[in-house]
Structure formats: C-alpha cells, structure tokens
C-alpha cells in the first residue's frame with residue numbers, strides 16, 4: 553500500500569452543526585458571528601462552543617482518570633487530547649461490518665470479532681473500525697446503541713491493536729457507570745474513535761486511516777476529521 557496511490561477518499565466523519573446530536577447533558581454546537589463581511593467589508597469571523605465529544609472524536613486518557621488543569625493546578629495529571637501520540641490515528645486499518653451480527657443494538661463480543669481480528673493482526677493491521685448501524689442519523693441521539701464488550705476490548709488489547717473505532721457515541725454501554733471498556737482500552741494503550749459514519753466503507757476491507765485529534769492541550773477529547781483512503 554503506497555499512500556500516493558490511493559484511489560478515493562471516504563469521509564467517515566459527521567457534519568458538525570447546531571443539529572448534530574450529543575450525549576444527554578452535553579453541550580451542542582453553537583456559534584456566533586463576531587464580524588461579518590457585510591458589515592466590515594473585510595472578513596467573516598466567528599467563535600464557537602461545543603463539547604469535544606460532539607460528532608466524530610477521540611477521547612484521551614484524562615477523560616476517564618486523573619484531573620484536568622485547573623486554576624490551582626498547572627497541568628493535567630493524565631494524557632490530554634493534545635498530548636496523545638499520533639501513530640494510532642494514522643495508518644492501515646480494517647473495517648468490519650457487524651450489522652448482521654448485531655441486528656439489534658448490543659455488545660460487540662469477543663466471539664463476533666476474534667477470527668477476523670486475529671486475521672487482521674496476522675496481516676500486520678493494528679487499527680480496526682466496527683460498523684454497527686445500517687444508517688447513521690447524526691441528528692438523533694439513540695440511547696440503544698451498540699458498544700464494545702469488555703471481552704472484545706481485552707482481546708483487541710491482547711492482540712496488540714493500537715486503535716479501535718465505531719459508529720456509535722461511546723465504546724461503553726450508555727448506562728455503564730464504571731466505563732470498564734474505556735478503562736480496558738486505556739490499560740492496553742489503545743486509542744479509540746467514537747461517532748464514525750461507516751456507511752460508505754466496504755466491509756472487511758483494508759484502508760489507510762487518517763484521523764488525528766487536534767492539539768488541544770487542556771481538553772480530554774478532540775474532534776477529528778476521519779477519512780479512509782481506498783486503494
């Protein structure tokens with residue numbers, strides 16, 4: 553796979569605007585026009601507010617442990633979005649379509665992915681994305697979404713994957729209080745992407761993933777523009 557030889561770019565990111573759904577209680581996207589071209593005759597200039605977990609994004613380890621920078625503490629005590637290594641977010645990757653294994657939302661289990669994940673690992677692929685939804689509706693928050701079971705997360709860690717991603721708002725069940733899947737992924741130093749849109753990706757196909765987080769040094773997550781290069 554030579555990067556320069558890619559045939560197509562597949563955008564696997566959500567559009568971010570005021571209609572993009574977010575986790576209950578989280579902050580939606582809003583923006584303000586601070587200078588308009590019409591008034592200034594020079595530029596349009598905006599500012600915006602949103603949760604970094606809105607749309608397609610990466611969580612960093614400080615999302616689930618440690619503390620962020622505060623007025624009395626200079627640095628976050630764990631890895632922020634801007635401190636994350638980039639290697640997990642850039643490189644060859646395989647997309648697995650689990651829509652027929654998961655006709656109803658539920659846990660992605662070890663059993664469902666073991667054979668395919670082991671094959672990918674043996675081919676030297678260290679990034680894996682799961683399609684669980686037939687149709688992604690970014691404007692609607694569905695609380696019965698699929699998530700990564702603890703046994704599947706452990707398997708991916710044991711196999712040495714560096715990144716896992718899926719097309720739902722979280723790697724954990726919506727009512728998981730302990731966020732065990734997040735914790736297992738973190739223990740194995742696996743990075744993860746949430747809210748992908750994999751409807752245009754072909755199943756069981758190897759791509760080149762490009763989805764680095766922004767360098768937000770004080771945030772626990774960052775939006776990513778996730779794309780797959782098709783060869």
Ligand SMILES: [Zn+2]
Nearest residue numbers: 605611746773
């Ligand atoms: Zn998140």
